[in-house]
Amino acid sequence: MSEPTPSARITRADVEHVARLARLALTEAEAEEFTEQLAVILDHADDVAGLDLDGVPPTAHPLPVTNVLRPDVRTASLDRDEVLEAAPAAEDGRFRVPRIMGEG
Amino acid sequence: MASALDLAAAVRSGARSARSVTEEHLAAIDAREGEIHAFNLVTRDEALAAADAVDAAVARGEDPGPLAGVPVALKDNLCTRGVPTTCSSRILEGWRPPYDATVVERVLAAGGIPVGKTNLDEFAMGSSTENSAFGPTRNPRDTSRVPGGSSGGSAAAVAAGFAPLALGSDTGGSIRQPAALCGVVGVKPTYGAVSRYGLVAFASSLDQIGPFAATVDDAALLLDVISGHDRRDSTSIDAPPTALLGDGADVAGLRVGIASELTDADGIAPEVRVAVERAAAALEAAGASVERVSVPSTVYGLSAYYLIAPAEASSNLARYDGVRYGLRVEGADVEEMNAATRDAGFGPEVKRRIMLGTYALSAGYYDAYYGQAQRVRTLIMRDFAAAYELCDVLLSPTAPTTAFAFGAKTADPLAMYLSDICTIPTNLAGHPAMSVPFGLGADGLPIGVQVLAPALGEATMFRAARVVEAAGVAS
Numbered sequence: 298m299s300e301p302t303p304s305a306r307i308t309r310a311d312v313e314h315v316a317r318l319a320r321l322a323l324t325e326a327e328a329e330e331f332t333e334q335l336a337v338i339l340d341h342a343d344d345v346a347g348l349d350l351d352g353v354p355p356t357a358h359p360l361p362v363t364n365v366l367r368p369d370v371r372t373a374s375l376d377r378d379e380v381l382e383a384a385p386a387a388e389d390g391r392f393r394v395p396r397i398m399g400e401g
Numbered sequence: 402m403a404s405a406l407d408l409a410a411a412v413r414s415g416a417r418s419a420r421s422v423t424e425e426h427l428a429a430i431d432a433r434e435g436e437i438h439a440f441n442l443v444t445r446d447e448a449l450a451a452a453d454a455v456d457a458a459v460a461r462g463e464d465p466g467p468l469a470g471v472p473v474a475l476k477d478n479l480c481t482r483g484v485p486t487t488c489s490s491r492i493l494e495g496w497r498p499p500y501d502a503t504v505v506e507r508v509l510a511a512g513g514i515p516v517g518k519t520n521l522d523e524f525a526m527g528s529s530t531e532n533s534a535f536g537p538t539r540n541p542r543d544t545s546r547v548p549g550g551s552s553g554g555s556a557a558a559v560a561a562g563f564a565p566l567a568l569g570s571d572t573g574g575s576i577r578q579p580a581a582l583c584g585v586v587g588v589k590p591t592y593g594a595v596s597r598y599g600l601v602a603f604a605s606s607l608d609q610i611g612p613f614a615a616t617v618d619d620a621a622l623l624l625d626v627i628s629g630h631d632r633r634d635s636t637s638i639d640a641p642p643t644a645l646l647g648d649g650a651d652v653a654g655l656r657v658g659i660a661s662e663l664t665d666a667d668g669i670a671p672e673v674r675v676a677v678e679r680a681a682a683a684l685e686a687a688g689a690s691v692e693r694v695s696v697p698s699t700v701y702g703l704s705a706y707y708l709i710a711p712a713e714a715s716s717n718l719a720r721y722d723g724v725r726y727g728l729r730v731e732g733a734d735v736e737e738m739n740a741a742t743r744d745a746g747f748g749p750e751v752k753r754r755i756m757l758g759t760y761a762l763s764a765g766y767y768d769a770y771y772g773q774a775q776r777v778r779t780l781i782m783r784d785f786a787a788a789y790e791l792c793d794v795l796l797s798p799t800a801p802t803t804a805f806a807f808g809a810k811t812a813d814p815l816a817m818y819l820s821d822i823c824t825i826p827t828n829l830a831g832h833p834a835m836s837v838p839f840g841l842g843a844d845g846l847p848i849g850v851q852v853l854a855p856a857l858g859e860a861t862m863f864r865a866a867r868v869v870e871a872a873g874v875a876s
Contacts, residue, residue: 307760319715319759320722321752322740330749331756334814338707338757339770341815345704345777346769355775356782358606358636359592359831359856365635379499385729392724397735 405471405565405619412470419455419470426472439558443517465512474558474567477518480599489533490523492746493727502599504627511626519554528820532750546804549579556583567613574824577836581799581849586620592831593638596631604713607828621645658694658792673798676839680850683872698780702826708774715758789855794865799836799849839873
């Protein structure tokens with residue numbers, strides 16, 4: 298990644314790095330197009346990035362609620378077979394996925 | 402066209418059967434849906450079964466509820482048990498949720514008739530419904546124009562008379578902007594006033610479900626049914642449902658502010674600004690006082706939103722990994738499978754926002770973009786709080802212009818994003834706001850006026866909206 302200054306224009310290398318982080322196998326044409334378009338959108342966002350907001354606390358959420366807990370009582374959850382029926386692949390009551398770890 | 406209130410009253414009294422009401426609306430869908438494409442799926446069998454259940458209840462002398470026999474169209478990002486829920490995305494094509502969203506449960510329990518799942522911009526990302534993987538919806542007022550978005554299908558369904566009521570979701574204007582463009586009423590309630598359980602998440606700190614209707618009172622009817630606390634949504638406010646129907650209070654003494662920055666922004670058509678001024682004059686004639694009010698930080702709303710919403714979306718949409726539901730494209734290992742699935746399953750706008758959000762959250766950029774946007778959010782909330790010291794409600798345009806032509810903004814994402822410049826600040830603040838039709842533009846297409854209120858100010862907002870509605874009809 299390039300220098301962390303907000304006004305630096307996003308590069309093709311940035312786009313490829315971010316696509317990898319986001320698990321998106323972009324085509325050549327998509328990577329090209331996104332490099333252009335994200336640069337325009339981020340330029341617009343620079344009006345925010347450039348503001349002096351020292352001392353202003355961030356707001357993550359509009360409601361003043363934290364740690365909402367339910368009573369610790371067992372309740373019914375979704376039916377396992379019904380859930381697995383919607384999965385692309387399932388086996389022995391579990392989701393089936395391709396190899397996760399490399400050989401050795 | 403009969404109102405939802407009149408239809409429910411007729412069905413509850415036995416004057417009309419729910420079946421006849423439902424068949425009438427299904428016939429309206431058959432006549433024009435090919436041209437409009439409001440729905441991803443028309444649920445004819447479910448609708449008729451629900452109608453028969455309502456009629457059976459009436460026959461037994463029971464009250465089927467406040468929505469008795471009234472067709473309700475459901476945005477296709479609301480989970481419906483056993484009925485496909487696609488978010489207009491290839492990645493969820495064919496998925497049948499194992500549960501109903503809380504709002505769907507409440508509509509059904511109130512005697513509402515589920516007529517179908519409405520089209521949207523993929524994962525609710527867009528302002529024209531052109532981003533649907535299943536083709537756009539056309540505006541019933543002029544089929545060469547977009548219906549707005551992302552809830553374009555719901556707005557079009559009500560405007561075309563396919564259903565008197567519909568549900569949508571609003572993250573940055575996705576209920577209010579299509580309501581304005583289609584000439585119907587659309588409400589974004591206070592964040593937390595309506596349960597989001599079973600709404601497919603886009604940006605969790607901004608998303609809110611709300612009603613579409615042809616009239617303000619019909620919208621009140623549906624909001625009264627869907628609002629109220631739900632234990633299954635941890636952001637649900639622990640408050641009783643709204644009681645907007647039958648609120649006879651007038652606007653005498655109400656303090657109305659025209660939100661300057663939202664009304665005078667670049668790109669707002671003069672005829673839209675005039676509609677806001679005339680709506681204010683109508684409120685003044687009805688006994689309210691009107692002044693101009695400044696909400697200065699809202700000028701940064703669009704920029705902050707397009708950092709916060711994509712950031713939350715990039716995290717929320719990580720769940721579409723080809724493992725638990727929806728599409729899978731095989732790959733040599735799990736990472737290849739994830740990436741191939743997501744590239745094949747997501748459309749361009751969804752990818753663009755995932756990329757933008759991932760970038761804004763990535764090492765080295767987090768504070769400059771995401772952190773900074775969250776601080777702007779604080780400023781916007783402070784400015785609204787100051788404005789609501791002076792005023793009870795605010796007015797502004799809903800959308801900068803009337804409905805635009807297909808393809809007009811698809812090549813320029815930023816131009817499309819500007820469609821939501823007047824609606825986005827409300828989502829950042831978590832406040833309620835609604836769009837009310839107010840006459841027609843020079844092109845003969847509807848203009849919407851936005852009424853905004855502080856958190857949990859729905860009752861005051863609806864009082865003002867009734868006056869705006871009456872003045873709009875007379876205009």
